[in-house]
Each structure stands twice: as structure tokens, then as C-alpha cells.
Amino acid sequence: MTDRxxxxxxxxxxxxxxxxxxQHPDADPNWFTDPAYWIELARIAERGTLDALFxxxxxxxxxxxxxxxxxxxxxxxPIVLLSTLASATTHLGLIxxxxxSFEEPYNLARRFATLDHLSRGxxxxxxxxxxxxxxxxxxxxGGGVSGQxxxxxxxxxxxxxIDVVRALWDSWDDDAVLADKAAGAFSxxxxxxxxxxxxxxxxxxxPLTLPRSPQGHPVLFQAGGSxxxxxLAAKYxxxxxxxxxxxxxxxxxxxxxxxRTAAYGRPRDAVRIMPGLSxxxxxTEEEARRRNDELNALAGERRLAHFASQLSVDPSExxxxxxxxxxxxxxxxxxxxxxxxRDIVVNLARRENLTVRQLLDRVITWHRxxxxxxxxxxDAIEEWFVAGAVDxxxxxxxxxxxxxxxxVDHVVPILRDRGLFRREYRHTTLRGxxxxxxxxxxRGNVIGVAAxx
Amino acid sequence: MTDRxxxxxxxxxxxxxxxxxxQHPDADPNWFTDPAYWIELARIAERGTLDALFxxxxxxxxxxxxxxxxxxxxxxxPIVLLSTLASATTHLGLIxxxxxSFEEPYNLARRFATLDHLSRGxxxxxxxxxxxxxxxxxxxxGGGVSGQxxxxxxxxxxxxxIDVVRALWDSWDDDAVLADKAAGAFSxxxxxxxxxxxxxxxxxxxPLTLPRSPQGHPVLFQAGGSxxxxxLAAKYxxxxxxxxxxxxxxxxxxxxxxxRTAAYGRPRDAVRIMPGLSxxxxxTEEEARRRNDELNALAGERRLAHFASQLSVDPSExxxxxxxxxxxxxxxxxxxxxxxxRDIVVNLARRENLTVRQLLDRVITWHRxxxxxxxxxxDAIEEWFVAGAVDxxxxxxxxxxxxxxxxVDHVVPILRDRGLFRREYRHTTLRGxxxxxxxxxxRGNVIGVAAxx
Numbered sequence: 066m067t068d069r070x071x072x073x074x075x076x077x078x079x080x081x082x083x084x085x086x087x088q089h090p091d092a093d094p095n096w097f098t099d100p101a102y103w104i105e106l107a108r109i110a111e112r113g114t115l116d117a118l119f120x121x122x123x124x125x126x127x128x129x130x131x132x133x134x135x136x137x138x139x140x141x142x143p144i145v146l147l148s149t150l151a152s153a154t155t156h157l158g159l160i161x162x163x164x165x166s167f168e169e170p171y172n173l174a175r176r177f178a179t180l181d182h183l184s185r186g187x188x189x190x191x192x193x194x195x196x197x198x199x200x201x202x203x204x205x206x207g208g209g210v211s212g213q214x215x216x217x218x219x220x221x222x223x224x225x226x227i228d229v230v231r232a233l234w235d236s237w238d239d240d241a242v243l244a245d246k247a248a249g250a251f252s253x254x255x256x257x258x259x260x261x262x263x264x265x266x267x268x269x270x271x272p273l274t275l276p277r278s279p280q281g282h283p284v285l286f287q288a289g290g291s292x293x294x295x296x297l298a299a300k301y302x303x304x305x306x307x308x309x310x311x312x313x314x315x316x317x318x319x320x321x322x323x324x325r326t327a328a329y330g331r332p333r334d335a336v337r338i339m340p341g342l343s344x345x346x347x348x349t350e351e352e353a354r355r356r357n358d359e360l361n362a363l364a365g366e367r368r369l370a371h372f373a374s375q376l377s378v379d380p381s382e383x384x385x386x387x388x389x390x391x392x393x394x395x396x397x398x399x400x401x402x403x404x405x406x407r408d409i410v411v412n413l414a415r416r417e418n419l420t421v422r423q424l425l426d427r428v429i430t431w432h433r434x435x436x437x438x439x440x441x442x443x444d445a446i447e448e449w450f451v452a453g454a455v456d457x458x459x460x461x462x463x464x465x466x467x468x469x470x471x472x473v474d475h476v477v478p479i480l481r482d483r484g485l486f487r488r489e490y491r492h493t494t495l496r497g498x499x500x501x502x503x504x505x506x507x508r509g510n511v512i513g514v515a516a517x518x
Numbered sequence: 519m520t521d522r523x524x525x526x527x528x529x530x531x532x533x534x535x536x537x538x539x540x541q542h543p544d545a546d547p548n549w550f551t552d553p554a555y556w557i558e559l560a561r562i563a564e565r566g567t568l569d570a571l572f573x574x575x576x577x578x579x580x581x582x583x584x585x586x587x588x589x590x591x592x593x594x595x596p597i598v599l600l601s602t603l604a605s606a607t608t609h610l611g612l613i614x615x616x617x618x619s620f621e622e623p624y625n626l627a628r629r630f631a632t633l634d635h636l637s638r639g640x641x642x643x644x645x646x647x648x649x650x651x652x653x654x655x656x657x658x659x660g661g662g663v664s665g666q667x668x669x670x671x672x673x674x675x676x677x678x679x680i681d682v683v684r685a686l687w688d689s690w691d692d693d694a695v696l697a698d699k700a701a702g703a704f705s706x707x708x709x710x711x712x713x714x715x716x717x718x719x720x721x722x723x724x725p726l727t728l729p730r731s732p733q734g735h736p737v738l739f740q741a742g743g744s745x746x747x748x749x750l751a752a753k754y755x756x757x758x759x760x761x762x763x764x765x766x767x768x769x770x771x772x773x774x775x776x777x778r779t780a781a782y783g784r785p786r787d788a789v790r791i792m793p794g795l796s797x798x799x800x801x802t803e804e805e806a807r808r809r810n811d812e813l814n815a816l817a818g819e820r821r822l823a824h825f826a827s828q829l830s831v832d833p834s835e836x837x838x839x840x841x842x843x844x845x846x847x848x849x850x851x852x853x854x855x856x857x858x859x860r861d862i863v864v865n866l867a868r869r870e871n872l873t874v875r876q877l878l879d880r881v882i883t884w885h886r887x888x889x890x891x892x893x894x895x896x897d898a899i900e901e902w903f904v905a906g907a908v909d910x911x912x913x914x915x916x917x918x919x920x921x922x923x924x925x926v927d928h929v930v931p932i933l934r935d936r937g938l939f940r941r942e943y944r945h946t947t948l949r950g951x952x953x954x955x956x957x958x959x960x961r962g963n964v965i966g967v968a969a970x971x
Contacts, residue, residue, distance in 0.1 A: 087699070087704065098635040124628065124727065130711075133707045134710065135704055140632075145632040146636065148600075152557075152606060169657055172595075176597075176598050182552075183598065183602050185553075206719070242548065246541040246816075249818070251547065251586070256586075257584075257586070257587070267659065267660055270658075274579055274592060274593050
């Protein structure tokens with residue numbers, strides 16, 4: 066266990082994970098479009114030697130479009146924002162979510178390669194396929210709104226999309242730029258090649274417009290715990306960000322993912338498992354509870370409504386001091402919509418016989434929630450890490466920037482003192498932070514495969 | 519004339535306008551993917567109080583894909599790069615080219631709005647429709663490569679694309695963010711609305727994910743001088759970047775554009791006309807000629823091959839010391855492909871009876887070329903500006919960064935001393951630099967129209 070390294074990212078959801086984050090006295094609700102705010106967050110994360118800053122995304126307001134907003138949305142385009150954050154930091158990894166459903170693979174491959182150059186090797190693409198119906202309604206063709214394809218089709222398209230993107234990232238050899246001024250020869254003959262992809266969904270000639278990037282390939286993350294998502298992660302991903310609410314489920318899930326990964330001929334531990342970890346942190350547990358009570362009071366009944374909408378039930382079906390409705394607790398585990406994540410929450414409620422109020426002290430959205438002092442948060446991280454359920458966490462503080470600042474100033478030092486977390490960056494690329502090698506170019510891959518075979 | 523303002527942008531084509539730019543002793547051919555290089559260029563432009571830095575683009579290598587490169591390509595994605603440049607500058611306008619043919623309007627609207635927030639109001643979208651066949655081959659659908667639609671269809675699609683983008687930019691009212699912490703109300707009821715666009719090409723619900731940006735709408739540029747392009751510019755654009763090789767043609771073109779603009783009910787001078795101006799600059803004309811000879815020697819016969827491919831003729835049809843082939847000089851003016859730009863060059867050759875060698879001292883690609891000392895470059899700018907043919911130029915130096923640095927240090931002071939160009943920025947937004955107002959929100963537009971009617 067001693068050579069395993071703990072990995073920590075921070076998932077910046079505009080104002081924070083708590084539905085009342087923007088109402089907290091520490092928050093300024095107008096910051097969500099201000100570059101200075103985002104740069105400050107990135108610099109706090111870098112001061113804490115975190116592996117990466119993670120940007121979730123969906124190209125919609127993620128709610129019925131004419132309803133007023135109850136919190137700041139995921140407003141800024143993540144790719145554009147990451148470029149600004151790259152120029153304001155030197156070591157922090159930068160992970161951006163982009164759906165395979167609303168982009169062209171050529172554009173996406175080029176944008177992440179560009180970001181990898183501009184950040185000098187610090188970016189990752191978090192692949193999602195988007196089940197958000199409001200997003201689909203923003204990308205219809207003429208003559209009417211296109212329907213959303215079913216999950217299986219979306220994942221088949223995502224797999225082809227990733228294949229195209231990776232082929233484009235390899236369309237230049239590492240030494241393609243010759244730059245022979247005297248001869249007037251800029252690139253090496255034969256070192257930049259078309260990919261000539263002809264598939265079910267895409268037809269792409271290539272090559273890309275730019276040299277291979279510092280990491281060879283930008284890192285690939287995958288988010289979402291459905292069977293299709295896990296399979297995509299096992300085949301392609303360097304890291305997963307999936308919701309986990311309890312240690313038994315997290316252990317089972319990690320084992321499942323590792324077996325699937327091995328089945329693709331990859332090392333069992335090839336994928337960094339980093340589920341979300343939300344927290345409300347105080348200098349003591351009591352202070353944390355007070356901060357949590359204060360936030361809950363600000364959110365009021367919105368918490369219940371929010372939870373009901375996640376569970377796809379009517380708010381009237383939930384009562385604070387009762388268990389979840391019987392039919393949910395008895396429901397069969399299925400794999401449609403966000404069912405994978407929903408099952409995780411329902412499993413926890415059933416296993417520990419929790420009321421709604423108790424459950425909402427343990428999970429937020431689909432993610433594990435811990436309320437406590439610095440030692441308790443550090444314990445919560447160490448427990449799952451040592452158990453082998455995770456390689457780290459994608460942190461989801463209650464309120465930005467104060468929640469992140471508290472973590473960096475009070476929890477990170479404890480993790481360092483316990484020998485769990487780096488005291489300083491030892492690498493300059495995100496692959497380096499994650500203990501992953503640079504991806505070799507086509508010739509390197511050919512040699513690698515030959516050596517293994 | 520005294521209240522007209524001269525506007526100057528710089529069009530950064532990786533290494534410079536001259537085909538041998540990267541071979542020049544001042545150039546480092548490995549800079550084209552290095553953020554430090556691009557940031558340095560932006561800061562030189564800002565030191566010269568230029569209106570904007572302009573990034574051309576096509577999502578391809580713009581040449582037969584398996585042929586080796588003879589110069590650095592337009593490698594980096596312009597939108598991603600502009601975000602880095604926004605964070606490294608404070609006043610410089612930032613113009614990025616994106617084709618309407620390979621993007622979704624929702625994504626484009628969101629990215630430019632994001633850039634406008636991150637730059638605090640300094641971005642422009644340069645609209646193109648892409649005739650580059652290699653680009654089209656990177657965006658085929660499954661089952662085979664999609665053919666390129668004809669120019670008229672491309673422009674009809676572009677117009678609808680722009681309509682969707684502008685509607686999305688107006689999907690939030692200016693005061694939509696309420697941020698009432700006590701009431702828990704983040705947005706004003708009814709201030710964020712769907713656009714419900716149902717058109718020939720697109721079906722987009724909206725709203726956008728983010729508040730209206732500092733400029734209201736990012737500035738719109740249009741590049742290209744075909745009739746379709748001019749019409750698009752007249753209807754929508756705040757600025758045009760079209761090739762012009764001679765003053766008579768530039769005057770005729772400006773008059774045409776202004777008439778078309780007026781026909782759309784806009785002020786005749788609503789569009790800033792900024793054609794390309796390439797230059798080779800020395801401290802004297804003699805030094806400039808030496809620099810030019812040196813570059814031409816490095817490029818050798820590539821210059822002729824390059825020019826032949828632009829004209830869509832075989833290199834064997836061109837001789838350095840003869841006029842253009844008769845059939846070109848006699849050819850009818852048409853409007854397909856890049857014919858608009860080609861006619862401009864052929865017109866100049868015919869009017870002044872130039873050999874190929876003489877012609878290539880006057881134009882580069884399709885653009886006006888001036889070789890001389892600082893006073894001569896300043897004269898060239900002043901002549902066309904005072905004649906009313908242009909509102910300024912999009913500068914295309916021979917070699918980066920030295921060509922731009924020479925211009926900022928030696929030509930800008932002359933233009934300032936002549937009272938033609940600003941000594942310091944008087945505005946913080948690109949609209950401000952260009953003498954354009956912020957675009958009011960939907961309610962503002964309604965009030966504006968009512969007041970006029």
C-alpha cells in the first residue's frame with residue numbers, strides 16, 4: 066500500500082456543492098462569470114498541491130428553461146475557461162467535461178491538444194454522453210427537434226468518437242517538425258498522416274493541425290457509473306469520477322471497474338478511481354455542524370425539492386423524518402437514465418435504515434458527504450483510500466472559495482503529515498501527478514505492442 | 519474627416535505573411551505552439567495600442583494532407599488561444615475566426631460569450647463559411663464523406679447560424695441576475711427566456727447558460743469579398759476583413775459595401791472596413807528591400823508555386839518576368855470559390871500592366887503589400903484612409919515577432935504624430951476601440967425600434 070499515491074482533484078460547481086452556497090456570507094453570487102474568481106480558486110488548489118481542478122458541464126441550464134434559477138448555473142464554457150486557468154497556474158491539472166453528443170471529434174481533438182500545448186501538459190478531457198434533455202433541445206436540426214438516442218447508441222457513438230480523437234492525436238509523429246531553415250523543409254516527409262476514419266457515425270480524414278502535445282494524449286476521464294459508462298472507462302479512461310455514497314458499494318464498484326479494465330488487456334489498476342467527496346468543514350465538528358445548519362436553513366425546503374427531482378419522485382412523496390418511499394427501497398437495480406447513481410443513494414438508505422434527513426447528512430446530489438473537523442475529513446479520505454476502494458477523491462466543497470481554502474489550509478497538512486499526500490509537486494504534467502506515463506506516438510505504440518506480443 | 523478614427527488590427531498567421539517567414543534569422547520555427555510566443559505578440563500589439571489581434575483559421579492543414587509542410591500551420595484552436603491571450607492582456611481586442619459550417623450555434627454563442635466575460639468585453643467573432651475542401655473532409659458523417667454544399671447554401675446556413683447566435687446572446691436580459699440571498703432567488707422571473715428557434719438548418723430552444731456579456735454582443739467580423747460575403751457583412755457585421763490590392767478597387771468595394779449596408783436600414787458607415795495590409799519594413803526603403811530580397815531568396819521558387827496555387831493555375835503557366843497568362847487577364851469577373859479575391863489581384867496586374875515579379879512586390883496572397891521605410895508604410899496607410907476606402911487595416915507583417923515590433927516602434931509613432939492614431943486606449947472594450955456602442959438587450963432593442971418608428 067505504501068507506494069500507492071493519493072490523488073485529489075477539486076470539482077468547481079460555480080458557487081459550491083450546497084444548494085444554498087451562493088447565499089452564504091462567504092460567497093459573492095456575481096463571481097460566477099468573473100475570471101478573477103476562477104483564477105483565485107485555481108491558485109488555492111495549486112497552493113494545496115491538488116492534482117487537478119475539474120469542471121463539470123452541460124450545455125443547458127439543466128432545468129426547465131423558463132423557470133427562474135435558484136443558484137448560479139454552470140455558465141462558462143469549460144474549454145475556454147481552462148485556457149485562462151492554464152495561463153494563471155503552473156502545475157495544477159485541468160480537467161474539462163465535454164459531451165460526445167454535441168461536438169465534432171475533429172474540433173474536440175484539436176481543442177484539447179491546443180490546451181495541452183498551452184498548459185504544457187496539464188489537461189484532461191472528461192468524457193460524458195449527456196442525458197440532460199434540455200441540452201439535447203439546444204442541438205436540434207432544422208425541421209424539428211432531434212430526439213435523444215438511447216443510452217446504448219450514445220455510448221457506441223462515444224466509443225467511436227474517442228477512437229477518432231485518439232487517432233487524430235497520433236496523426237503527427239513526435240518528431241514531425243523538422244524546421245530545417247536552410248532546406249526550407251518544415252515537416253519530415255511521411256511524419257504527418259491522414260487517419261482516414263470511416264465509421265458508423267463519423268468520417269474523418271485528418272491529420273490534426275498541430276504537433277503531438279506534451280502528454281502525448283491529454284488525460285481521459287470518464288464520469289458516470291452506469292454499466293455503459295464503466296465499460297467505456299475500462300476500455301479508454303485514465304481516471305473515473307463516479308458517485309459513491311458508501312464504502313461497501315465503492316469497494317464493489319472498484320472491483321467491477323478493475324475487472325473490466327483487466328478484461329480489456331490493461332493493468333487492473335490502470336484507471337485512477339476518484340469519486341466525489343463533498344464536505345462541510347469547520348475547525349471542530351461542532352463548528353462544521355453550525356456551518357451546515359446555517360446553509361440548510363438558507364436552502365430551506367429547496368433541499369427536499371432538489372433531492373426529489375434527483376430521485377425523479379414528487380416532493381410530496383418525501384418526508385424529512387421518514388425513510389424513502391417503500392417502492393424506491395424495494396426497487397430493482399436498473400441501468401437507465403441516472404439510475405446507476407440513484408441506486409447508490411437508495412442502497413445506502415436501505416442498508417443503514419436512514420430517514421431522508423439522515424440521508425441528506427450523508428449524501429449530496431449522488432455524492433458522499435462528510436460534515437466535520439479537519440481530522441474527520443482526513444479520516445474519511447484515508448479510510449476509503451486504505452481500504453482500496455479509491456485512489457483519491459474529486460473534492461466538492463460546500464461553498465467556494467471558503468470551503469476549498471479551509472480544506473487546503475487545514476486538511477491537506479494532516480494528509481501530508483500522515484504521509485498520504487505530496488508536500489510539493491514532483492511533476493509538471495497531469496500524467497505525472499497521476500502516476501501515468503506519456504503516451505508514445507504511433508511508432509512507439511507499434512514497438513510497445515510488438516514487445517508485449 | 520477629422521472625426522474618423524483609424525483602426526489597426528494585426529493578423530497573426532503563425533510565423534508571418536512571407537512564405538519564408540519561419541526561415542528568417544529573427545524567427546524560431548518551434549514557437550508556433552508555445553504560449554509564451556503568442557503572449558509576447560499580444561503584448562507587443564497592446565504596447566502599440568492596436569485595436570485587436572486577429573486569428574485566421576481553418577480546421578485542416580489547408581493543403582493535400584500527406585504532403586510535407588513548407589511552413590508552420592495555423593495549428594492552435596483560435597478560441598482556446600484567445601482565452602490565454604485575454605488573461606495576458608488588458609485592452610487589446612481579440613478576434614477569432616470560426617466557420618459556421620463545422621460548429622453548433624449553441625456552442626459557438628456560448629464560447630464567444632464566455633470569452634467576452636473572461637476578457638471583460640474584448641472579443642469578436644470573425645464569421646467564415648469555409649471553402650477549404652480539406653476542412654470539409656474532417657467533418658464527414660458516418661457512411662462516407664459529406665459533399666461540400668455550394669456557396670449559396672453555405673451563406674444561407676451562415677445567416678441562420680448568426681440569427682441563432684444573436685438570439686442566444688439576448689436570451690438573458692441585462693438585469694437577469696437578481697442574486698437575492700435572503701429570498702434565495704438567483705434570477706429575475708421572466709428575465710431568462712427560450713429562443714425556440716425552428717429554421718431550415720437548426721432547431722434550438724435556448725436559453726444560453728450565461729448572462730449577457732460586457733459588450734452585449736461580441737463584435738462580429740466578416741472576412742471575404744464575394745457577393746455572398748459582402749451581403750452577410752452588410753446585414754450583420756461590425757467589421758470586414760477583405761483583401762484589397764489597389765485603391766480604385768478598394769474605393770469601389772467600400773462604396774458597394776456601404777450601399778448594401780444602407781439597404782439593410784443600417785447607417786452607411788456602420789461597418790469598419792479593414793482590409794489586410796502586408797509589409798516588409800526597414801529603417802529605410804533600402805533596408806526594407808534588403809530584408810525583402812533576403813526573404814525571397816529563402817523562399818525561392820516556392821513563392822511562384824504558392825502564387826500559382828492561389829490562382830488555381832499550373833506553376834508552368836507563370837514566368838517571373840512576363841505578365842499573367844492572357845486568359846486570366848481577359849477572364850470574366852465571376853463569383854465562385856475565392857474568385858472575388860483572385861479578381862482583385864488580376865485587376866491590379868491588368869490595370870498597371872505588371873509582370874509576375876512586379877505583381878508579387880505589390881500583393882501577397884490576396885493582400886496589399888508595401889515594402890519600405892516607416893514613413894512609406896505610414897503614407898500607404900494614410901492614403902487609403904484619407905481617400906475613404908478603408909477605416910483601417912488588418913496588419914500582416916512579413917515575419918513575427920520582428921515585423922510587428924518594427925511597426926509598433928517605428929510606424930505607430932508617426933501615425934500618432936500625424937494625429938491619425940490613438941496615443942493610448944480610451945476604452946476597455948473592443949466595441950469602444952472601434953467606436954461602436956454596446957448592444958442593448960431585448961427590451962432595449964424594442965425601445966430603440968419604437969423610438970425610431
